Amino acid sequence: MPSSFATDSQRGFTLIEMLVAMGLFAVVSVGFYTVMFSVSSGSDRTTSVSGVSQEARLGFNRLVRDTREGQALRSAQSSSYSVDIDFNGNGSIQPTPADPSGDYERVRFQFNPSSNRRGTVTLNGEVLMRGVDCLRDGSGNCRQPVFTYSSGRLEYDSNKNGSVSAGEIDQAPGVGNNNGALDGDELGFISEVTIAMQVTEDEATSEFFTQVQLRNQR
Numbered sequence: 001m002p003s004s005f006a007t008d009s010q011r012g013f014t015l016i017e018m019l020v021a022m023g024l025f026a027v028v029s030v031g032f033y034t035v036m037f038s039v040s041s042g043s044d045r046t047t048s049v050s051g052v053s054q055e056a057r058l059g060f061n062r063l064v065r066d067t068r069e070g071q072a073l074r075s076a077q078s079s080s081y082s083v084d085i086d087f088n089g090n091g092s093i094q095p096t097p098a099d100p101s102g103d104y105e106r107v108r109f110q111f112n113p114s115s116n117r118r119g120t121v122t123l124n125g126e127v128l129m130r131g132v133d134c135l136r137d138g139s140g141n142c143r144q145p146v147f148t149y150s151s152g153r154l155e156y157d158s159n160k161n162g163s164v165s166a167g168e169i170d171q172a173p174g175v176g177n178n179n180g181a182l183d184g185d186e187l188g189f190i191s192e193v194t195i196a197m198q199v200t201e202d203e204a205t206s207e208f209f210t211q212v213q214l215r216n217q218r
């Protein structure tokens, strides 16, 4: 009885089988390459979107951080405020640095609205955030100013709603001068700045909202 030296499972690949295998490999490779390509172009797009968002986040973080470090509010309006921050910890405020590389210890943040709802927030005149607008309601009106101020001094909560607005400080007998603005000694009663804005980048709009306690009031 003739014996076989190679069983079906042991024999090598035939030329036809090799060609079929290479063809399959080529098809799979092209598919794989296509998937890789679309994933990487997808992530490129994501990177660029989040890169822009990161710029806005960094700007917002700077706004919040400096405000938290603020030792005294120097001026406060609905679209701007300035705070003194002793960045170098020497116990005094130097509004403009003697050394050009030093920090400005008086920092002014300003919201500059734009009719296309893509305004800016500037820090001492330099653009910190772009595409900025107030938060809008369904009718397109600002829900609140970009910057509002409140006090922790509940004895001045004249309407007893649990919070003390800038208006209540302005109108408080013996504290405010009742001129409809937050000014003079009234600024020393403010403990919190509320920042409410939206940022539009490409066609995407993100809301930014936070309440920041000033350092000297914590």
Ligand SMILES: [Ca+2]
Binding pocket: 085, 086, 087, 088, 089, 090, 091, 092, 093, 094, 105
């Ligand atoms: Ca200083």
Ligand SMILES: [Ca+2]
Binding pocket: 157, 158, 159, 160, 161, 162, 163, 164, 165, 168
């Ligand atoms: Ca109140």
Ligand SMILES: [Ca+2]
Binding pocket: 170, 176, 177, 178, 179, 180, 181, 182, 183, 186
């Ligand atoms: Ca006032």
